Amino acid sequence: MYRDLTKGKISSTLILFALPMIGGNLLQQFYNIADTLIVGRVIGRNALAAVGSAYTLMTFLTSVFLGLSMGSGALFSIYYGQNRKDRLRLAILHSLVLIMAVTLLVNILVFVFLDPILTFMRVPDKVRPNMKIYLEIIFAGLIATSLYNYCSCMLRALGNSLAPLVFLGISSVVNIGLDLLFIAVFRMGVKGAAAATVIAQYISAVGILLYTIMKCREFLPGRNDRHYNPGILKEITKMSSLTCVQQSVMNFGILMVQGLVNSFGPVTMAAFAAAVKIDTFAYLPVQDFGNAFSTFVAQNYGAGQHERIRRGTKEAFGLSMVFCIVISAVVFIFARQLMGIFVKADEIDVIVSGVRYLRIEGAFYIGIG
Numbered sequence: 001m002y003r004d005l006t007k008g009k010i011s012s013t014l015i016l017f018a019l020p021m022i023g024g025n026l027l028q029q030f031y032n033i034a035d036t037l038i039v040g041r042v043i044g045r046n047a048l049a050a051v052g053s054a055y056t057l058m059t060f061l062t063s064v065f066l067g068l069s070m071g072s073g074a075l076f077s078i079y080y081g082q083n084r085k086d087r088l089r090l091a092i093l094h095s096l097v098l099i100m101a102v103t104l105l106v107n108i109l110v111f112v113f114l115d116p117i118l119t120f121m122r123v124p125d126k127v128r129p130n131m132k133i134y135l136e137i138i139f140a141g142l143i144a145t146s147l148y149n150y151c152s153c154m155l156r157a158l159g160n161s162l163a164p165l166v167f168l169g170i171s172s173v174v175n176i177g178l179d180l181l182f183i184a185v186f187r188m189g190v191k192g193a194a195a196a197t198v199i200a201q202y203i204s205a206v207g208i209l210l211y212t213i214m215k216c217r218e219f220l221p222g223r224n225d226r227h228y229n230p231g232i233l234k235e236i237t238k239m240s241s242l243t244c245v246q247q248s249v250m251n252f253g254i255l256m257v258q259g260l261v262n263s264f265g266p267v268t269m270a271a272f273a274a275a276v277k278i279d280t281f282a283y284l285p286v287q288d289f290g291n292a293f294s295t296f297v298a299q300n301y302g303a304g305q306h307e308r309i310r311r312g313t314k315e316a317f318g319l320s321m322v323f324c325i326v327i328s329a330v331v332f333i334f335a336r337q338l339m340g341i342f343v344k345a346d347e348i349d350v351i352v353s354g355v356r357y358l359r360i361e362g363a364f365y366i367g368i369g
Contacts, residue, residue, distance in 0.1 A: 052273015071240030081302025175200035
């Protein structure tokens with residue numbers, strides 16, 4: 001299903017297009033959420049601290065690839081709105097090669113410099129072995145994550161935000177099932193949590209790749225498109241660099257905060273790990289709504305409908321503000337109950353620290369909108 005965002009009532013068009021994106025990214029968060037919840041409940045605070053601290057590093061790296069994919073997707077939307085299929089096919093080819101090359105390079109660098117990275121993040125000795133093992137396994141799925149994000153952005157650029165949700169739903173169920181099997185039954189510890197995540201990531205990546213090949217043949221590059229075009233690569237780099245910075249700056253800040261948090265020991269690390277997951281769930285919908293609006297702008301820009309873009313900006317702003325106010329109130333009021341989802345009831349010190357974090361952070365969600 002490909003949605004034309006240049007027609008129809010703006011508010012309903014945006015909401016209907018954004019909902020599968022929001023659902024998809026919320027499901028994507030279940031990859032690490034499932035690890036965090038089950039590890040925290042079954043193994044304990046040190047393992048929770050390891051998985052939570054690893055999550056911030058993985059989120060930062062993933063945000064780089066996501067930014068590259070989103071920038072490429074914006075260009076795809078423009079060409080799709082202009083009905084320039086020849087340029088679209090070239091852009092798809094060049095961006096795929098660029099993103100896969102960057103992914104491989106980052107993967108190699110992280111494996112080589114993993115110990116210095118852990119030292120830079122001030123990971124305590126009690127947590128370091130578990131975190132290192134977890135990351136070594138998780139990084140094996142980095143290519144799958146990058147490929148899934150790329151195909152998702154491509155499909156969304158063409159107006160199909162439902163297919164990515166379906167594949168994430170399947171892989172999320174697999175991830176949770178394997179987490180329970182590997183951690184609760186086989187007692188594999190953080191190794192089991194990481195292995196479950198990687199298997200689920202490859203299921204979503206292979207599934208969405210096959211779907212894209214079967215359903216988007218007219219947009220995929222053929223033999224005549226397999227040549228280097230510096231103009232296309234320049235456009236991709238120009239648009240991707242902006243979205244890459246946008247996606248990674250906040251996550252880099254969280255990574256720096258994680259380094260400070262790690263210096264306070266496992267209790268604070270565990271509290272931060274649980275609170276960040278809740279925090280991500282809280283602001284992710286409005287962030288995804290913004291991504292959906294970007295596709296709306298790109299398609300309408302390509303079609304030359306500038307007045308529709310201006311009206312869409314006003315309506316999108318209003319919808320975002322309403323959501324942010326509501327979610328801020330929910331997080332502030334139910335902070336303790338939300339922490340209780342991830343942390344055992346007898347871990348009072350962890351819960352208290354997490355509640356304090358959530359109530360301060362939640363007051364500023366309106367800034368994200």
